[in-house]
């Protein structure tokens with residue numbers, strides 16, 4: 343494991359547009375234009391990863407599959423793909439985009455046998471998104487309760503899950519800072535790498551997350567702070583280098 347925090351700028355897509363939500367709530371979108379333009383801008387700024395979310399697929403309001411495939415194909419950097427990947431067909435379509443890995447969320451809560459099977463088949467191309475309010479997991483676009491964080495984490499660890507993307511839903515898109523205690527608690531409960539998501543507002547937040555690399559935090563997803571120009575991606579990469 344590297345001792346440098348990886349940064350994953352986020353492009354969340356709703357109805358063909360790059361958007362930011364507040365606490366993941368459907369209807370709270372602010373639009374930031376073309377997803378491909380945003381992704382190419384992060385790549386030019388030095389990103390090694392893109393976190394790409396199909397929000398329509400996550401919410402069950404359609405999908406942006408063609409656009410997600412186009413973005414993934416046009417980039418040279420690694421892509422982590424999230425949103426609505428819940429069965430063989432959606433997983434096959436997601437992996438066929440050429441993304442480096444996918445995040446499963448709802449499926450880990452609702453169809454655990456299938457998730458165990460695809461973890462066994464695809465190894466570290468599968469990550470699980472642990473999206474929580476308190477210690478209650480959220481599925482179906484973060485709208486439905488789905489069990490206890492630490493019980494599900496223990497089960498996924500036993501099944502060989504390679505990596506977790508941990509989001510405090512109440513911080514997501516709020517620019518109120520990451521939930522560092524949640525990240526510490528998850529790292530204490532698993533030996534798998536953790537990607538932090540939600541709430542980053544400043545370079546100080548990124549430096550604070552970087553102090554958790556020795557505990558198991560591997561990366562941090564950054565969305566709204568970049569779109570609202572709280573700092574540039576170049577500054578962020580410098581801050582964690």
Ligand SMILES: O=C(O)c1ccccc1NCC(=O)[C@H](O)[C@H](O)COP(=O)(O)O
Nearest residue numbers: 352366400483514515539540541565566
């Ligand atoms: O990732 C999902 O599947 C998802 C589902 C429903 C609502 C939101 C979802 N993801 C949001 C993100 O991954 C954000 O891009 C990320 O947490 C960045 O948050 P922030 O830096 O606070 O804008």
